[in-house]
Amino acid sequence: MALDxxxxxxxxxxxxKDGYYVNLGIGIPTxxxxxxxxxxxxxxxxxxxxxxxxxxxxxxxxxADLINAGKQTxxxxxxxxxxxxxxxxxxxxxxxxxxxxxxxxxxxxxxDIANWKIxxxxxxxxxxxxxxxxxxxNIVVAMMHTNPKGESKLLKKCHLPITGIRCVKKIVTELAVxxxxxxxxxxxxxxxxxxxxxxxxxxxxxxxxxxxxPEMAI
Amino acid sequence: MALDxxxxxxxxxxxxKDGYYVNLGIGIPTxxxxxxxxxxxxxxxxxxxxxxxxxxxxxxxxxADLINAGKQTxxxxxxxxxxxxxxxxxxxxxxxxxxxxxxxxxxxxxxDIANWKIxxxxxxxxxxxxxxxxxxxNIVVAMMHTNPKGESKLLKKCHLPITGIRCVKKIVTELAVxxxxxxxxxxxxxxxxxxxxxxxxxxxxxxxxxxxxPEMAI
Amino acid sequence: MNKLYENADLAIADIxxxxxxxxxxxxxxxxxxxxxxxxxxxxxxxxTCISNNAGVDDFGIGLxxxxxxxxxxxxxxxxxxxxxxxxxLSGELEVELIPQGTLATRCxxxxxxxxxxxxxxxxxxxxxxxxxxxxxxxxxxxxEMAFDADFAIVKAWKGDTMGNLIFKDTARNxxxxxxxxxxxxxxxVEHLVPTGELDPNHxxxxxxxxxxxxxxxxxxxRIEQLTLSK
Amino acid sequence: MNKLYENADLAIADIxxxxxxxxxxxxxxxxxxxxxxxxxxxxxxxxTCISNNAGVDDFGIGLxxxxxxxxxxxxxxxxxxxxxxxxxLSGELEVELIPQGTLATRCxxxxxxxxxxxxxxxxxxxxxxxxxxxxxxxxxxxxEMAFDADFAIVKAWKGDTMGNLIFKDTARNxxxxxxxxxxxxxxxVEHLVPTGELDPNHxxxxxxxxxxxxxxxxxxxRIEQLTLSK
Numbered sequence: 001m002a003l004d005x006x007x008x009x010x011x012x013x014x015x016x017k018d019g020y021y022v023n024l025g026i027g028i029p030t031x032x033x034x035x036x037x038x039x040x041x042x043x044x045x046x047x048x049x050x051x052x053x054x055x056x057x058x059x060x061x062x063x064a065d066l067i068n069a070g071k072q073t074x075x076x077x078x079x080x081x082x083x084x085x086x087x088x089x090x091x092x093x094x095x096x097x098x099x100x101x102x103x104x105x106x107x108x109x110x111x112d113i114a115n116w117k118i119x120x121x122x123x124x125x126x127x128x129x130x131x132x133x134x135x136x137x138n139i140v141v142a143m144m145h146t147n148p149k150g151e152s153k154l155l156k157k158c159h160l161p162i163t164g165i166r167c168v169k170k171i172v173t174e175l176a177v178x179x180x181x182x183x184x185x186x187x188x189x190x191x192x193x194x195x196x197x198x199x200x201x202x203x204x205x206x207x208x209x210x211x212x213x214p215e216m217a218i
Numbered sequence: 219m220a221l222d223x224x225x226x227x228x229x230x231x232x233x234x235k236d237g238y239y240v241n242l243g244i245g246i247p248t249x250x251x252x253x254x255x256x257x258x259x260x261x262x263x264x265x266x267x268x269x270x271x272x273x274x275x276x277x278x279x280x281x282a283d284l285i286n287a288g289k290q291t292x293x294x295x296x297x298x299x300x301x302x303x304x305x306x307x308x309x310x311x312x313x314x315x316x317x318x319x320x321x322x323x324x325x326x327x328x329x330d331i332a333n334w335k336i337x338x339x340x341x342x343x344x345x346x347x348x349x350x351x352x353x354x355x356n357i358v359v360a361m362m363h364t365n366p367k368g369e370s371k372l373l374k375k376c377h378l379p380i381t382g383i384r385c386v387k388k389i390v391t392e393l394a395v396x397x398x399x400x401x402x403x404x405x406x407x408x409x410x411x412x413x414x415x416x417x418x419x420x421x422x423x424x425x426x427x428x429x430x431x432p433e434m435a436i
Numbered sequence: 437m438n439k440l441y442e443n444a445d446l447a448i449a450d451i452x453x454x455x456x457x458x459x460x461x462x463x464x465x466x467x468x469x470x471x472x473x474x475x476x477x478x479x480x481x482x483x484t485c486i487s488n489n490a491g492v493d494d495f496g497i498g499l500x501x502x503x504x505x506x507x508x509x510x511x512x513x514x515x516x517x518x519x520x521x522x523x524x525l526s527g528e529l530e531v532e533l534i535p536q537g538t539l540a541t542r543c544x545x546x547x548x549x550x551x552x553x554x555x556x557x558x559x560x561x562x563x564x565x566x567x568x569x570x571x572x573x574x575x576x577x578x579x580e581m582a583f584d585a586d587f588a589i590v591k592a593w594k595g596d597t598m599g600n601l602i603f604k605d606t607a608r609n610x611x612x613x614x615x616x617x618x619x620x621x622x623x624x625v626e627h628l629v630p631t632g633e634l635d636p637n638h639x640x641x642x643x644x645x646x647x648x649x650x651x652x653x654x655x656x657x658r659i660e661q662l663t664l665s666k
Numbered sequence: 667m668n669k670l671y672e673n674a675d676l677a678i679a680d681i682x683x684x685x686x687x688x689x690x691x692x693x694x695x696x697x698x699x700x701x702x703x704x705x706x707x708x709x710x711x712x713x714t715c716i717s718n719n720a721g722v723d724d725f726g727i728g729l730x731x732x733x734x735x736x737x738x739x740x741x742x743x744x745x746x747x748x749x750x751x752x753x754x755l756s757g758e759l760e761v762e763l764i765p766q767g768t769l770a771t772r773c774x775x776x777x778x779x780x781x782x783x784x785x786x787x788x789x790x791x792x793x794x795x796x797x798x799x800x801x802x803x804x805x806x807x808x809x810e811m812a813f814d815a816d817f818a819i820v821k822a823w824k825g826d827t828m829g830n831l832i833f834k835d836t837a838r839n840x841x842x843x844x845x846x847x848x849x850x851x852x853x854x855v856e857h858l859v860p861t862g863e864l865d866p867n868h869x870x871x872x873x874x875x876x877x878x879x880x881x882x883x884x885x886x887x888r889i890e891q892l893t894l895s896k
Contacts, residue, residue, distance in 0.1 A: 019667020021874050041667065043828075043874070047536065048462045049606050051872045052828075056665040064465060064657035065593075065607040071463040072663035078862025079828035081869040082605055084612045084640075085462070085488075086544040086778070089537025090846070093555065093779025096874045112560075122521050123533065125513035130563060131537030134556035135779055165560035237437020239644050259437065261598075261644070265766065266692045267836050269642045270598075274895040282695060282887035283823075283837040289693040290893035296632025297598035299639040300835055302842045302870075303692070303718075304548070304774040307767025308616070311549025311785065314644045330790075340755070341763065342745035348793060349767030352786035353549055383790035541778070548771070551784055551802035572781035572811075581802075604867060637834060638868050 001193045002174040003218070008142050010035040010218050012101055012172050015140055016042050020098040023047060023132060026070045028142040029101035043079075045097055047128040049088050052080025069128065089128065093135040100136035102129065104143045104168075106158045109184035109205035111168040113141065114160035126163060133164030145173035145202050152204035154178070154185055175199050177216060183208055189216040219411045220392040221436070226360050228253040228436050230319055230390050233358055234260050238316040241265060241350060244288045246360040247319035261297075263315055265346045267306050270298025287346065307346065311353040318354035320347065322361045322386075324376045327402035327423035329386040331359065332378035344381060351382030363391035363420050370422035372396070372403055393417050395434060401426055407434045439599050439643070440628075441650040444474035447622045451480055451587055454507075458543065458583065458614040459487040459497060460590035463660045466607030467496050468591040470624045470652035476503055486510040486583060488539060488610055490520050495658050504528065512536035516660070535563065538580050540613055545582035547616020547645065552581050588618025591652070592641070595625035596632070599646030600639045608640065615641045624652040669829050669873070670858075671880040674704035677852045681710055681817055684737075688773065688813065688844040689717040689727060690820040693890045696837030697726050698821040700854045700882035706733055716740040716813060718769060718840055720750050725888050734758065742766035746890070765793065768810050770843055775812035777846020777875065782811045818848025821882070822871070825855035826862070829876030830869045838870065845871045854882040 003011065009031035016022065016032075020042045024030050033055075036042055044053040046068040053068060054075035062073040091097060106114040113133055116126040133139060146152055154171065170188075171178045176199045177189040184206030187199060192215050200207055221229065227249035234240065234250075238260045242248050251273075254260055262271035264286040271286060272293035280291040309315060324332040331351055334344040351357060364370055372389065388406075389396045394417045395407040402424030405417060410433050418425055441447040448471055451457070461467030475483075476499050483506050490509050491498035500506050501519050508530040514520055523529035534542075535557040545553045554577035558564050568579040590611040593604035601623055603611055615621050623641075628651035671677040678701055681687070691697030705713075706729050713736050720739050721728035730736050731749050738760040744750055753759035764772075765787040775783045784807035788794050798809040820841040823834035831853055833841055845851050853871075858881035 045874070046606070048465075049609050051874055052866070056663045059664050062659060062662060062664065063605065064659050065605040067463065067465050067606055067659075067661070071465070071660040073659060073661065074663070076866060079826060079830060079864075079873065080866045081830050081872040082603075082608055082866050083869075083872055084608050085536065085540035085610050086613050087872075089540055089557075090778030091872070091874055093537065093557075094777055094846070095779065122524070124515035125511060125533040126535055126563075127513040128536035130535035130561060131555070131557040134559060135537075162561050263644070264836070266695075267839050269644055270636070274893045277894050280889060280892060280894065281835065282889050283835040285693065285695050285836055285890070289695070289890040291889055291891065292893070294636060297596060297600060297634075297643065298636045299600050299642040300636050300833075300838055301639075301642055302838050303766065303770035303840050304843050305642075307770055307787075308548030309642070309644055311767065311787075312547055312616070313549065340751050343741060343743035343763040344765055344793075345743040346766035348765035348791060349785070349787040352789060353767075380791050541780075549786075550771075551805070551807060553783065554781055556779075575781070577781060602867070608867075637832070637838075 001191065003191050006031060007218055008172050008174060011177065011216055012140055012142055013037060015099060016040055021045055021096060023097050023100045025102040027103045029103060032101055047088050047092065049083050049085060050076065050080060052077045089131050092131055095135065095137045097136055099138045099140065100132050101140050101142055102132065104141045106153050106155055106160050107141055107168050107171055108155050108158045111166045111180040112158050112162050113164055113168050114158040114162045116163045117161045129163050133167045139168050140170045140172060141168050142172055145175045152202050154203045154205045156205045175202065181208065187213050189214055191216055219409065221409050224249060225436055226390050226392060229395065229434055230358055230360055231255060233317060234258055239263055239314060241315050241318045243320040245321045247321060250319055265306050265310065267301050267303055268294065268298060270295045307349050310349055313353065313355045315354055316356060318350050318357045320350065320357060320359055322359045324371050324373055324378050325359055325386050325389055326373050326376045329384045329398040330376050330380050331382055331386050332376040332380045334381045335379045347381050351385045357386050358388045358390060359386050360390055363393045370420055372421045372423045374423045393420065399426065405431050407432055409434055439647060439649050440597050441648050443650055444470035444624060447471065447648045447650050448474050448478065451475065453480055454482045455586045456484040457486065458585045458588040458618055459485055460609065460611035460614050462488050462606065462609035464491065464496050464658050466591050466609050466611055468589045468624050469655055471589045471622060472496065472499055475505065476500055479503065481505050482507045484508040484510065486585060488512050488536060490514045490517050492516050492660065493519050508532065510534065512539050540610060542580055542583045543610060543613035543617045546584065547613060550582060552579050554578065555580055583617055585618050588614040588621040590615045590621065590623050592623055592625045594627045594629055594634060595623055595649050596629050596634050598631050599623065599643030599649050600634055601641035601646060602634060602638055603640050612641045616645045620647045621645055622648045624650055626652060626655060669877060669879050670827050671878050673880055674700040674854060677701065677878045677880050678704050678708065681705065683710055684712045685816045686714040687716065688815045688818040688848055689715055690839065690841035690844050692718050692836065692839035694721065694726050694888050696821050696839050696841055698819045698854050699885055701819045701852060702726065702729055705735065706730055709733065711735050712737045714738040714740065716815060718742050718766060720744045720747050722746050722890065723749050738762065740764065742769050770840060772810055772813045773840060773843035773847045776814065777843065780812060782809050785810055813847055815848050818844040818851040820845045820851065820853050822853055822855045824857045824859055824864060825853055825879050826859050826864050828861050829853065829873030829879050830864055831871035831876060832864060832868055833870050842871045846875045850877045851875055852878045854880055856882060856885060
């Protein structure tokens, strides 16, 4: 059975290691924070200028001066720090952020990502996405395997304007966990009950299936 | 009569304007702080990371964490701020410092300055001097007109390794105030009782004397 | 030298049509509300605004867009603004979208006297079009130029009469960077304190970067996405 | 993840011969006294040290020079050190002198992921030899590369167990820049406080840049030029 968005977040949370500094994008990536494994401490970076992001505030505790990169009111954890946007992207650019989780509209088999612009639609801008994908050493994409029309989002080549080149390391969809390797998308895990055949049929880019592909443990 | 070093500092202090941010080099330039004209407020920048440098501390009030660029113990004035060395040279480089006063071994008629290295002697380094001269919009040099051998320090071309090119705006020596202009050293003022002839005889570079040259009022 | 102004109207009085402005803030967080209101009141037009976002329809830079005061926006993200979209699609408004880190670093470059910086953001994308690409240690970077703005308009939490500024929480964002970058920097602060009251170790923007300062009034500090825990 | 170390010996235990180190401080102000003592004790050799100065004969990096542990110094100013001069003139020690602002900015570049920066410092001088000169807006600049150091060793006033640092007065100097620039950053602090005790708005170096932290002991904090008012 295909994962729901919470399960996708839960699976991505297994990529976390103790002490990781993590940047979570808007959408499914944000949910990852809810599934941090026990015994593991991660510190969330918000690129508008905060390390040590905490949960959303309780009613009445919101502060207009304290928001995340999605402009939502948030809180801080003990040990947090604030900084300006240049330092924020400085630490991203110098590879200090251990893991970046992003949504995407398309990923190509060489790790290109498209997630900022759809021709013909109003372009809202790339925000920090281009900086993140150009610099992060470990990028995991959270997305659906296909678009609403049923077309694969794991492609030989991105059709949409790209956000960054050769940067994605892993992809977690409702169907599978895949890794970008030299030859394309390497299938690492299947969602419980999902067949390799279904994943093959929904993956346009080169899919590498080696041996038995285990089911995800979530 | 030629000025002493205190009078040179006093004359340079007349270049100060209210609200100026000023960087004073080691030696005579440091003395300028003692002659700030009444009614004028200047803020001293110390390139090791301080705006708002105050006088030396009273006995017992010294703090090893609070020094100037000459490594001397100092104090701060109200409204001071501390910052790191990148920001310190950032504000120098972006032209926020209104006036820089430096010593020199040689100045050439096109405004080159040499003040960091004597071939054959142990080289101690340029410290912040090259940054200052490359960036400051208004550089006044405080120095003797001649070296201990009696040779002019105002030259057609610097003999010593230079610190920066075409950067000096004004020079105050024990004999004269001079401005660098397109054609060379323009004589602006004489020290009290010093003749134009003496200044001519001690200036190797092109000296421009126009009309009556007034005596300095100090 | 007096840096203290009575209010926003006086502080922005010499901003003229066609000026290039930097405006601090991220979304509606840390925006110079008083100066924006004064710019709307003054009706100055044909402005180029460098700001991470363009506000919402009825707040922030959106108020200037309503009055058609903006010729060009240089931003990283301009969603959540219907009037913006209308003007963009009708060709009344020009937009240059640049990556957020590039925006921040081009401000910093100006404040630090660096004419240009190299960043990997946008390599291989349409952002790289027309720009120099250079390889350092096996990785490609784009050459991006320092901004050149006539005025930087920022909002701080506290400030003193010498122009020293302290920001609060994520309202810091682009404010200290833009403060360093403007030819003339105008700072509005929630709390103006006498000189000497701020701890010199806590100051984020040294006064040397600030030419004008005033205490703002009636801060609305609107929240764009109120999100609460249950 | 635990960043907390018991002492300097443990924090520097994996620094090996031939390492490239950054050491914070300006003169003797804000230098990592405990780590320098531990490096001397460990006797690690052939070090390249990036530090604004080289200490004095019997303090700071001078202690490492005495033990001939330094192969190369990268500094802006190296006066006040007779042993340094002796080693330099005898050819035992290599020295690269670079402008102070260039030194600072090459540290910052490393911490900010910028491979190189442009600065006007040194244009037309021997510092420019072999370097790319480029004209922007009518002014010449040198291309200077970001530093690449194995370890950055810094001294802060306060720190917490997450590695957040606060510096005091002019002891800040190069410390936060080097803290950002090291592959591994070791911070010694005068006062180690529990996480949560530092105001997040006052932190100069966010913990993400610091891999190891310990509370130093027996700070001498020697004054190089005691200068008093009468």
